[in-house]
Amino acid sequence: MLNKSSAGFKFGFQILAIVAALIFTTVVMLLAKAPPLEAYKLIFTGSVGSIGKISDVIVAWIPLLLATSGLLLTFAAGLWNIGIEGQITLGAIFTTWALRLLQDTSMSPTLIILIGFLAGILGGMIWASLTGLLKIYGGVNEIFGGLGLNFVATALTIWLIFGPWKRPGVGSMSGTVPFDNLLWLPQVEGLRMSWWSLGIGLIGIAIVYLILQGTYFGLRLKAVGKNGRAAFVIGIPTGKYMMSAFFICGAFAGLAGATQVLAVYHRLIPAISSGYGFLGLMVAMLINYQALWAAPVALFFAALNIGSIQLPIVLKLDSTLSGVLQGALVLFVLMMDGVRRRLTAKKVK
Amino acid sequence: MDNNTLVGLAGILASAAPVVFAAIGETITERAGITNLSINGLILLTAMAGFATSVTTGSLLLGFLVGALIGAFVSLIVAFSSIALKQSQVAVGFVLALMCRDLSYFLGNPYMGLSGPRVPSLPIPVLADIPVVGVLFFRQDILVYSSYILIAVAYIFVFKTRPGLMLQGIGEQPATAYVRGANVNRLRYIYTIIGGALVGMAGPMYSLSVKVGWKGTITGLDGIGWIALAITIFGGWNPLRAAFGAYLFVLLQWLGLVLQPSLPNIPSQVLQVAPFPLMILTLLLVNIGNSEWVDRTLAGLPEEVRRFIAKVLRAMRTTPPAALGIPFENE
Numbered sequence: 174m175l176n177k178s179s180a181g182f183k184f185g186f187q188i189l190a191i192v193a194a195l196i197f198t199t200v201v202m203l204l205a206k207a208p209p210l211e212a213y214k215l216i217f218t219g220s221v222g223s224i225g226k227i228s229d230v231i232v233a234w235i236p237l238l239l240a241t242s243g244l245l246l247t248f249a250a251g252l253w254n255i256g257i258e259g260q261i262t263l264g265a266i267f268t269t270w271a272l273r274l275l276q277d278t279s280m281s282p283t284l285i286i287l288i289g290f291l292a293g294i295l296g297g298m299i300w301a302s303l304t305g306l307l308k309i310y311g312g313v314n315e316i317f318g319g320l321g322l323n324f325v326a327t328a329l330t331i332w333l334i335f336g337p338w339k340r341p342g343v344g345s346m347s348g349t350v351p352f353d354n355l356l357w358l359p360q361v362e363g364l365r366m367s368w369w370s371l372g373i374g375l376i377g378i379a380i381v382y383l384i385l386q387g388t389y390f391g392l393r394l395k396a397v398g399k400n401g402r403a404a405f406v407i408g409i410p411t412g413k414y415m416m417s418a419f420f421i422c423g424a425f426a427g428l429a430g431a432t433q434v435l436a437v438y439h440r441l442i443p444a445i446s447s448g449y450g451f452l453g454l455m456v457a458m459l460i461n462y463q464a465l466w467a468a469p470v471a472l473f474f475a476a477l478n479i480g481s482i483q484l485p486i487v488l489k490l491d492s493t494l495s496g497v498l499q500g501a502l503v504l505f506v507l508m509m510d511g512v513r514r515r516l517t518a519k520k521v522k
Numbered sequence: 523m524d525n526n527t528l529v530g531l532a533g534i535l536a537s538a539a540p541v542v543f544a545a546i547g548e549t550i551t552e553r554a555g556i557t558n559l560s561i562n563g564l565i566l567l568t569a570m571a572g573f574a575t576s577v578t579t580g581s582l583l584l585g586f587l588v589g590a591l592i593g594a595f596v597s598l599i600v601a602f603s604s605i606a607l608k609q610s611q612v613a614v615g616f617v618l619a620l621m622c623r624d625l626s627y628f629l630g631n632p633y634m635g636l637s638g639p640r641v642p643s644l645p646i647p648v649l650a651d652i653p654v655v656g657v658l659f660f661r662q663d664i665l666v667y668s669s670y671i672l673i674a675v676a677y678i679f680v681f682k683t684r685p686g687l688m689l690q691g692i693g694e695q696p697a698t699a700y701v702r703g704a705n706v707n708r709l710r711y712i713y714t715i716i717g718g719a720l721v722g723m724a725g726p727m728y729s730l731s732v733k734v735g736w737k738g739t740i741t742g743l744d745g746i747g748w749i750a751l752a753i754t755i756f757g758g759w760n761p762l763r764a765a766f767g768a769y770l771f772v773l774l775q776w777l778g779l780v781l782q783p784s785l786p787n788i789p790s791q792v793l794q795v796a797p798f799p800l801m802i803l804t805l806l807l808v809n810i811g812n813s814e815w816v817d818r819t820l821a822g823l824p825e826e827v828r829r830f831i832a833k834v835l836r837a838m839r840t841t842p843p844a845a846l847g848i849p850f851e852n853e
Contacts, residue, residue, distance in 0.1 A: 312809035321802040328795040335789045493624035500621025511607020
């Protein structure tokens with residue numbers, strides 16, 4: 174007989190949740206009179222069907238992984254950093270700003286790219302610190318401070334694209350003037366991915382894993398998240414720790430934004446964050462905030478996003494189907510976890 | 523006041539009606555101790571579903587019914603996950619917010635840009651002919667009148683009736699309410715469902731009256747739910763103050779549109795987000811009085827200044843129901 178608290182029991186419920194999510198998504202497709210099997214097949218071939226597709230998935234994976242990495246720290250501190258979308262956006266804005274200032278100087282392109290990354294990190298940190306200050310000194314819940322700042326960041330982007338940074342002639346939704354090839358992060362021959370950004374993403378999650386698993390700072394951060402009052406009583410300056418979590422998460426978000434500019438779009442576009450901040454929140458919830466699982470699950474989510482691009486082209490379906498599946502996965506995993514805990518608790522009684 | 527301004531202001535009352543529904547729905551839910559974070563997606567999903575239903579069946583009533591049912595059902599998921607499954611309300615609500623949004627875009631695809639029915643205007647005889655007031659309040663549609671009634675009913679219910687006191691009790695001190703005979707969790711289910719149904723009405727109010735139709739991502743409704751959540755806090759969990767917040771928000775958006783021609787250098791998208799920084803500012807103002815460092819700083823100021831600032835802060839300050847977001851165990 175299966176032990177109810179065993180890892181196998183837990184795993185079984187997770188499988189059940191995944192099956193439930195697939196059934197739900199299939200029902201949604203049937204409601205829309207769409208052919209489910211064909212749609213799943215399209216998402217699959219659209220994400221791993223060719224080297225080019227796989228490279229596109231990796232391109233989407235990096236910013237998502239960076240966002241998730243940063244969020245693991247704010248989650249560890251018990252914070253809901255919904256403002257991450259704006260932090261990614263500000264990172265992209267600062268990177269674009271740095272590149273625009275330096276592109277016509279005699280500075281070497283490598284140095285400019287490096288400064289671009291640093292500027293992005295700074296932008297993300299500044300935006301995150303606003304949410305942090307509002308939360309810690311103003312008592313404004315980080316969810317609402319962050320949401321408001323997200324909208325402000327989007328407006329700022331649009332103002333820049335149509336105002337001071339508009340293309341010669343008239344501004345357009347397609348963004349600012351693309352940067353010179355020299356200012357692109359070097360790509361793999363014939364593909365869109367870059368070994369450099371892949372390296373940044375993997376080092377990023379490794380750093381977060383180490384902070385959370387192996388440092389005193391990480392341990393105290395988790396204490397703040399688990400029970401802020403108790404942590405404060407035993408002498409941890411909770412405000413400072415929360416602020417640090419915001420700063421580091423902002424740095425990661427800014428890095429994600431910088432990657433979007435330097436390695437993906439090579440200019441500032443209106444939706445520069447591509448929604449990776451919110452998606453990162455979903456990934457973090459799905460993996461129950463365990464850093465070890467961030468990379469593979471983020472990769473899977475990135476694959477769903479890229480694969481679903483084929484849906485409108487071939488089946489005239491909206492590509493938000495990937496969002497439905499991702500949402501259903503997280504929802505059912507959370508709910509099944511609750512069901513499992515209930516069953517386990519009953520047995521203990 | 524010239525007629526254009528008057529019509530503009532009447533338009534604000536009309537456009538604010540769905541925000542009033544959403545903010546008061548959320549206020550009732552949060553009063554019971556549950557945070558329903560899903561409402562941004564919920565408004566989009568019910569706007570799409572209400573519109574699709576009315577286009578298909580030709581019945582406006584069915585559109586609103588479907589909206590309310592979806593609102594109630596999605597909110598039930600939040601309550602169930604929180605009460606029975608002990609999951610984080612914020613997590614489940616947030617996932618639902620995103621998923622409902624994506625569902626609305628995916629399922630709404632075939633209904634994009636279709637022309638559909640619209641809730642007719644219904645001037646109230648006699649009252650509509652009163653100068654100024656008539657144009658402002660009584661030449662609206664039934665939804666706007668419902669929003670007036672909802673504000674009054676919700677306020678009276680929460681503060682002046684026995685079940686309303688119980689509602690406050692389960693959000694403030696569930697243990698005491700339990701001892702006094704309230705089935706806390708059952709009441710929380712009921713109020714989450716009622717609140718969700720009200721939020722679910724807000725969607726069709728947009729797609730069948732305020733912004734008729736469904737246009738997918740460019741419908742312009744993404745964000746309203748988050749605003750409604752902020753208004754709930756701004757409103758201090760008081761239906762009257764929440765309604766005031768809703769009107770203020772729509773007024774700001776309207777001013778943005780009106781000012782647009784005189785500020786040609788600023789893209790319209792920028793003015794449309796003007797309410798958001800203001801919303802943060804107001805949240806800051808209503809919350810900052812709760813911070814310890816403010817008390818400490820104030821203590822160092824001259825007596826008169828201190829007393830004045832403290833008074834202003836106290837007047838604006840709001841505090842959430844004490845048990846908001848905390849699961850209740852009846853043991």
